[in-house]
Amino acid sequence: CQQLASEPLLAGVRLLLTAGPTREALDPVRYISNHSSGKMGYAIARAAREAGAEVTLVSGPVALATPPGVTRVDVESAEQMHQAVMSRVHECDLFIGCAAVADYRPARVAEQKIKKTGDNDQMVLTLVKNPDIIAAVGALPDKPYTVGFAAETVDVEQYALDKLARKRLDMIAANDVSRAGQGFNADDNALTVFWHGGQAPLPLADKLTLARHLIALIARHYRP
Ligand code: CTP
Ligand code: CA
Numbered sequence: 001c002q003q004l005a006s007e008p009l010l011a012g013v014r015l016l017l018t019a020g021p022t023r024e025a026l027d028p029v030r031y032i033s034n035h036s037s038g039k040m041g042y043a044i045a046r047a048a049r050e051a052g053a054e055v056t057l058v059s060g061p062v063a064l065a066t067p068p069g070v071t072r073v074d075v076e077s078a079e080q081m082h083q084a085v086m087s088r089v090h091e092c093d094l095f096i097g098c099a100a101v102a103d104y105r106p107a108r109v110a111e112q113k114i115k116k117t118g119d120n121d122q123m124v125l126t127l128v129k130n131p132d133i134i135a136a137v138g139a140l141p142d143k144p145y146t147v148g149f150a151a152e153t154v155d156v157e158q159y160a161l162d163k164l165a166r167k168r169l170d171m172i173a174a175n176d177v178s179r180a181g182q183g184f185n186a187d188d189n190a191l192t193v194f195w196h197g198g199q200a201p202l203p204l205a206d207k208l209t210l211a212r213h214l215i216a217l218i219a220r221h222y223r224p
Pocket of ligand 2: 101102103
């Protein structure tokens with residue numbers, strides 16, 4: 001049946017989205033984290049809402065306002081983000097993992113502030129792997145249409161295609177973060193999007209423009 005011209009691209013689609021960094025506590029005053037402003041994820045939340053989606057944004061700590069009409073769930077650590085996603089994923093049609101999740105967390109969190117010891121110039125931390133949130137979503141038997149991101153500094157296409165397959169994603173947006181002025185904390189970004197049997201470049205643009213193009217591309221491939 002023909003789509004009405006006025007029908008928004010993602011009308012009624014329930015989107016669950018992760019954005020921002022996670023923080024992995026070392027002690028009450030310190031943490032390990034990733035570079036991530038959350039701007040790309042928040043722009044996607046805004047663009048998806050504009051396109052008619054019902055948007056739930058699971059967000060790590062960022063200094064950004066919640067886009068209008070978006071439901072926001074705040075988390076800090078990867079484990080909290082994992083839990084927030086897995087408890088909501090059964091009520092979504094589309095999942096987008098835009099968060100810069102910390103791959104490892106300290107094996108133990110000190111109850112009190114860790115003190116410098118007088119004569120030791122080195123400190124060794126033991127880290128343990130965090131759950132891979134998007135891979136857990138991709139492994140569900142009734143998984144939503146799943147879109148990931150890949151921030152790479154070399155061999156962008158090869159790593160992105162590997163993640164598309166290994167995490168059982170439907171689509172992945174690859175980001176070459178070695179280029180100045182794009183990705184991470186920048187206002188602009190460029191992406192190459194891969195899916196099974198195709199790819200498309202989304203050239204350098206401000207993150208909201210880019211997010212709107214990405215949402216249009218997802219809407220073209222999305223099947224409930
Ligand atoms: N991701 C996730 N949970 C993790 C790590 C990553 O959900 N614990 C998601 C990211 O949100 C992104 C995708 O997986 O959508 C790829 O993240 P990336 O860090 O590029 O991939 P990794 O598998 O962690 O591989 P590496 O960091 O070694 O390149
Ligand atoms: Ca990673």
